Amino acid sequence: MNQLDKKNTMDGRTHFAVQRRHCIAVALTLAISGACGVAVAQPKAAAKPAVSLKSGPVLVLGDSLSAEYGLTRGKGWVQLLQQRMDAEKIQRKVVNSSISGETTSGGRSRLASLLSQHQPAVVILELGGNDALRGLALQSTQSNLEAMVKASKDSGAQVLLVGMQVPPNYGATYTEQFAKMFETIASTQKLPLVPFLLAGFGDAPDAAQWFQSDRIHPNANAQPQMLDNVWPKLKPLLK
Missing domain, CATH: 3.40.50.1110 (SGNH hydrolase)
Structure with a gap:
């Protein structure tokens, strides 16, 4: 494998690792937010008028x-x-x-x-x-x-x-x-x-x-x- 091929391979691995770390970070953030009670925006259902x-x-x-x-x-x-x-x-x-x-x-x-x-x-x-x-x-x-x-x-x-x-x-x-x-x-x-x-x-x-x-x-x-x-x-x- 020549030096250029090695460089491209290393760059690909590095890019993949960065993406993987980013995904893990996002998942942890969402998990922590849920555990700590941080509200995550959800679509709001139409409110129904209460009848007493x-x-x-x-x-x-x-x-x-x-x-x-x-x-x-x-x-x-x-x-x-x-x-x-x-x-x-x-x-x-x-x-x-x-x-x-x-x-x-x-x-x-x-x-x-x-x-x-x-x-x-x-x-x-x-x-x-x-x-x-x-x-x-x-x-x-x-x-x-x-x-x-x-x-x-x-x-x-x-x-x-x-x-x-x-x-x-x-x-x-x-x-x-x-x-x-x-x-x-x-x-x-x-x-x-x-x-x-x-x-x-x-x-x-x-x-x-x-x-x-x-x-x-x-x-x-x-x-x-x-x-x-x-x-x-x-x-x-x-x-």
Whole structure:
């Protein structure tokens, strides 16, 4: 091998050694940086907005008693609830998804979509009265209410169950069983219960003056009392 070939060989080896030492140095630097907690820039994932169910709205799922049937808009107990919460600086929105004539079956079919859309912190279930008016089986009504309770809880919401009573002309046995149904659900599901939404006037001797001409739907004067029946059970859930 002549002197030029030797020189080229040595230069190649030297260049290879330099490269190898450089690679080792880089690897050690990265390893030390990681071990010492030195941040190495990484691509940032797009931040997703956090949703806190605790600060979500109050969803009311009810029938005509909550849907302002026959009333001037804004006079129903649900709207009065929003006004009371605003007055007490409780910064939550009330979403009224009540529909006149709604049954527990109808509410059950709508609930999943409402939970997904509004992500409520509290669900107020005020259904069952129309089931009784239509003569539907109590077992079916109870099953639907229990399914709605479970779906609401699974979504992270607390549940307030609002009970109803039927007139005595339905028969003593049915009247008692209907009222007992709400108590049973509240007990087994560990829920706060408003036993009777119309308490204080619907069961009073002068009840007629608190109802519209159909003798079924409370008038505007009765709405504050309905709210007062709900409020003591609802307020603790809002904290």
